[in-house]
Amino acid sequence: MASTQRPVLLEPDAATTQHLITHRRELHASPELSFKEDETARYIVERLDTLGLDKLTHGVGGTGVVADIRGERPGRSVLVRADMDGLPLTETADVPFRSTRIGVMHACGHDVHMAIALELARWLADRRHELPGMVRFAFQPAEEQAGGAKPMIDAGVLDGIDRVIGLHVWSQLPTGQVAIPPGVVMASADMFTLIIRGRGGHGAQPHLTIDAVVIAAEVVTALQTLVSRETSPVAPVVITLGSVHGGSAANIVAGEVVIQGTLRTFDAALRRHLLARIAQVAEGIAGTMRGSSEFRHDSGTPPTVNDPAIAALVGEEARRVVGVDGVVPFEPLMVGEDFAYFLEARPGCFFLLGGAPEGPPVVHHTPEFRIDEKCLPIGFQVMTAAVLRLLRPD
Ligand SMILES: [Zn+2]
Numbered sequence: 033m034a035s036t037q038r039p040v041l042l043e044p045d046a047a048t049t050q051h052l053i054t055h056r057r058e059l060h061a062s063p064e065l066s067f068k069e070d071e072t073a074r075y076i077v078e079r080l081d082t083l084g085l086d087k088l089t090h091g092v093g094g095t096g097v098v099a100d101i102r103g104e105r106p107g108r109s110v111l112v113r114a115d116m117d118g119l120p121l122t123e124t125a126d127v128p129f130r131s132t133r134i135g136v137m138h139a140c141g142h143d144v145h146m147a148i149a150l151e152l153a154r155w156l157a158d159r160r161h162e163l164p165g166m167v168r169f170a171f172q173p174a175e176e177q178a179g180g181a182k183p184m185i186d187a188g189v190l191d192g193i194d195r196v197i198g199l200h201v202w203s204q205l206p207t208g209q210v211a212i213p214p215g216v217v218m219a220s221a222d223m224f225t226l227i228i229r230g231r232g233g234h235g236a237q238p239h240l241t242i243d244a245v246v247i248a249a250e251v252v253t254a255l256q257t258l259v260s261r262e263t264s265p266v267a268p269v270v271i272t273l274g275s276v277h278g279g280s281a282a283n284i285v286a287g288e289v290v291i292q293g294t295l296r297t298f299d300a301a302l303r304r305h306l307l308a309r310i311a312q313v314a315e316g317i318a319g320t321m322r323g324s325s326e327f328r329h330d331s332g333t334p335p336t337v338n339d340p341a342i343a344a345l346v347g348e349e350a351r352r353v354v355g356v357d358g359v360v361p362f363e364p365l366m367v368g369e370d371f372a373y374f375l376e377a378r379p380g381c382f383f384l385l386g387g388a389p390e391g392p393p394v395v396h397h398t399p400e401f402r403i404d405e406k407c408l409p410i411g412f413q414v415m416t417a418a419v420l421r422l423l424r425p426d
């Protein structure tokens with residue numbers, strides 16, 4: 033196939049493109065924070081409700097919405113996930129559909145994900161008689177806090193599901209390109225707290241105290257050796273201690289220091305090992321220096337890992353939409369993504385949809401975040417082709 037060839041299998045009509053843009057802009061203008069996506073859920077339910085679906089449930093795992101479209105032919109069951117939440121930022125872009133809520137913004141592109149899923153639901157509902165199997169849509173709350181996927185899974189959203197698929201628009205990937213890694217897509221993301229305890233006292237009488245600041249300093253340095261000395265140099269790991277707080281005055285020895293950090297890896301076993309070692313190293317050092325350390329695992333998601341066979345199928349379909357050159361290699365990202373829980377439970381694929389806007393480059397999670405809306409019909413086509421392929425019983 034010539035690399036420029038663009039099959040027209042699913043070339044969206046003007047109405048589809050318009051629906052995608054309308055959904056995206058309406059959702060963009062009314063962003064909500066994690067687990068507070070009530071209006072967003074209502075918007076989704078209202079639109080899905082007109083499609084005559086087989087099952088439509090809301091309030092799943094918080095504010096989640098689940099909808100089933102059952103085809104009239106035998107096939108597999110595929111779950112399509114779209115995340116719903118915005119971020120605590122105030123949008124700076126001067127666009128007509130700018131966020132109407134000061135301090136809340138769709139700064140990660142979840143509005144794009146919902147728009148594509150909504151339009152795919154309409155498209156599939158219209159073609160139910162020729163559809164094999166069943167497609168379940170999971171509109172998921174609280175991706176940004178990595179707290180939304182698990183409650184939905186615990187509520188049974190994966191029951192009867194064979195395969196899962198999701199996408200993320202990516203502002204650093206040109207529009208017209210998609211990335212479908214055959215394995216790791218994103219890192220695990222764990223947040224932890226270490227509470228270092230000593231005994232406070234007079235700054236001029238250190239021998240009568242157990243200085244938690246000095247213990248913490250040793251712990252901070254030692255934890256980096258878990259990366260440099262205990263982990264293979266070809267296994268990417270990040271340990272960032274982003275917050276260290278202790279003490280109240282220059283001449284008072286601090287009795288307690290609280291360290292907060294994050295661990296990122298691409299490997300599930302390494303993740304478990306390092307979490308245990310972080311606690312152990314801190315305890316060991318604190319104990320040696322007559323203090324103590326308490327480890328708290330605040331939150332965490334596993335690495336996001338695609339099933340290679342499913343990723344290959346999705347890649348084949350994507351090439352039919354964006355051409356051979358449009359499917360590009362992509363280095364795994366150190367960011368976390370709670371679609372990881374879906375991929376841990378079922379074989380599936382998470383792909384990145386290029387949506388780099390014109391003008392200066394923008395990054396996710398900033399007030400300047402924008403995307404190129406031309407990515408909407410492309411994402412819709414790739415997602416639709418991929419879902420139809422994954423439904424096929426062969
Ligand atoms: Zn995000």
Ligand SMILES: [Zn+2]
Pocket residue numbers: 140141142175200
């Ligand atoms: Zn996101």
